[in-house]
Amino acid sequence: MQTHFTDAARERPAIREADRILRTCVHCGFCNATCPTYQLLGDERDGPRGRIYLIKELLESDAGDDQVTRETQLHLDRCLTCRNCETTCPSGVEYHKLLDIGRAEVDRRVGRTPRERALRLGLRTALAEPRRFQALLALGQTFRPLAPAALRDKIPPRPAPRRARPAPERHPRQMLILEGCVQPGLAPNTNDATARVLDRLGIGVRAAREAGCCGAIDFHLNAQAAGRARMQANIDAWWPLIEDGAEAIVQTASGCGAFVKEYGEMLADDPVYADKARRVSELAKDLVEILRKEDLEALVADSPANNAQRLAFHCPCTLQHAQKLGGAVEGVLTRLGFDLTPVRDAHLCCGSAGTYSITQPVLSRQLRDAKLEALEAGQPDTIVTANIGCQSHLDGAGRTPVRHWIELVDERLATSDS
Structure with missing residues (x-):
C-alpha cells in the first residue's frame, strides 16, 4: 500500500511504525473473510482492510474532519483485536500494532464523551486491581438476584471451595505464575489446579506478591502510559526471582500470556527496562507450552x-x-x-x-x-x-x-x- 507521509511526520516513531506496517498491506481482502465483525455487519469499514484505510487516512491528514474522525473512532472501537486477520493475511501485516496507533491518534483528536470516559476509567479502576475487583465481585454476587438481566450474566456465582497448593520449594525446578487481576476472584481454582499438576511433574510454582495486572486492560483502553507502568512494576516484582533461577513465567490466561510475550517489544525504547523486558518475554510461557513437553502419559x-x-x-x-x-x-x-x-x-x-x-x-x-x-x-x-x-x-x-x-x-x- 502506498503512503504519503511527510518527512516531518516520519520523525515521529508512531508514524514510522505505521508507515512500515501500511506498506506491507496489498489490500487483497483475505482478512475480511475471517473477520467476525465484518461477517456480522457486512460493512467494509468494520473489516480489517477498511479499518486500515481509515487509519491511513487519519494519520496522513493534518487535523481531519470531526465527523469523519468520530466515525473512524466507532469503527476502530468495534474491532475485537482478535488478530484472526493476522493469521489469514498472506503478507504478514501486523494489524494489531497499527490498530493501537490508530486508536491512540483518533482518541487524541476526537476525545471521548463524559459517559465513555467514565466507563473506561471505571473498567480500568475496577478490573485491574485484584483486591478492589474481588470486593466488588463479592458485593455483586450477594445482590446478583436483584441485578438487571443484562448485568446478571456478567456476575458469576461464587467459585467452588479451594484446595491447597503444594509447597513449591520441595522441587529444584522453579517457575513463576502470573495470578492476574480478575482471575483470582472469578476462578481462583485455575492457578491452584496448575500448581498441583506441575507439582506432579516435579515443578514448583510461586507467585510474586507485588505482580498484578499484566497491563493489557489499560493498554487496550488507550491508557497506554498506565499499561507501561504496570509492565514495569511486574518486571520489578519478577526480576529477583528470575535472577534466582526461575525457568519460566507461566500464564494460565492466554490473554495475559499474549501481552506479556510482547513486553520486550513494547518496552524496547525504555533505557531502564528494555533488556529486562526482553528477558521476561523470552521466559513467558502459556501453560500448554510447559505441559506439552512433559511426560504426561506416565501420570495416567x-x-x-x-x-x-x-x-x-x-x-x-x-x-x-x-x-x-x-x-x-x-x-x-x-x-x-x-x-x-x-x-x-x-x-x-x-x-x-x-x-x-x-x-x-x-x-x-x-x-x-x-x-x-x-x-x-x-x-x-x-x-x-x-x-x-x-x-x-x-x-x-x-x-x-x-x-x-x-x-x-x-x-x-x-x-x-x-
Whole structure:
C-alpha cells in the first residue's frame, strides 16, 4: 500500500511504525473473510482492510474532519483485536500494532464523551486491581438476584471451595505464575489446579506478591502510559526471582500470556527496562507450552481412559492467533484420554475480547451465541477454554458449563491416584 507521509511526520516513531506496517498491506481482502465483525455487519469499514484505510487516512491528514474522525473512532472501537486477520493475511501485516496507533491518534483528536470516559476509567479502576475487583465481585454476587438481566450474566456465582497448593520449594525446578487481576476472584481454582499438576511433574510454582495486572486492560483502553507502568512494576516484582533461577513465567490466561510475550517489544525504547523486558518475554510461557513437553502419559499410565466426559474446547483468539498455539491444548487433552468433540468455525472470536463485552454488548452477545451454538453442536458435557475472559463470557449464558481446561486435567490426575 502506498503512503504519503511527510518527512516531518516520519520523525515521529508512531508514524514510522505505521508507515512500515501500511506498506506491507496489498489490500487483497483475505482478512475480511475471517473477520467476525465484518461477517456480522457486512460493512467494509468494520473489516480489517477498511479499518486500515481509515487509519491511513487519519494519520496522513493534518487535523481531519470531526465527523469523519468520530466515525473512524466507532469503527476502530468495534474491532475485537482478535488478530484472526493476522493469521489469514498472506503478507504478514501486523494489524494489531497499527490498530493501537490508530486508536491512540483518533482518541487524541476526537476525545471521548463524559459517559465513555467514565466507563473506561471505571473498567480500568475496577478490573485491574485484584483486591478492589474481588470486593466488588463479592458485593455483586450477594445482590446478583436483584441485578438487571443484562448485568446478571456478567456476575458469576461464587467459585467452588479451594484446595491447597503444594509447597513449591520441595522441587529444584522453579517457575513463576502470573495470578492476574480478575482471575483470582472469578476462578481462583485455575492457578491452584496448575500448581498441583506441575507439582506432579516435579515443578514448583510461586507467585510474586507485588505482580498484578499484566497491563493489557489499560493498554487496550488507550491508557497506554498506565499499561507501561504496570509492565514495569511486574518486571520489578519478577526480576529477583528470575535472577534466582526461575525457568519460566507461566500464564494460565492466554490473554495475559499474549501481552506479556510482547513486553520486550513494547518496552524496547525504555533505557531502564528494555533488556529486562526482553528477558521476561523470552521466559513467558502459556501453560500448554510447559505441559506439552512433559511426560504426561506416565501420570495416567495405570488408570482407565477418561472417555466418560465429552469436552468441547474453545481456543481463545489470544492463544491461536496471537500466540500461534492453535491445537496445542487439544493435543494435551487427547494425550490424557479426553474425548473432544469437533467445533466448527473454531477460528472465530467468542466476543469476550477483554472489555469488549461491556463496551460493545450487542455485537458481543451475537458472537457469544454463535460460538456457543458451534461448541454445543457435539453435545459436550463441559466446554473448556484457556482464558478467563472467554470462560466468564461463555459461562454467563447459563448453558453448558464452561471451565478452564487445567481443572479437568487436575481432576483426571487425581482420579488416576485413587
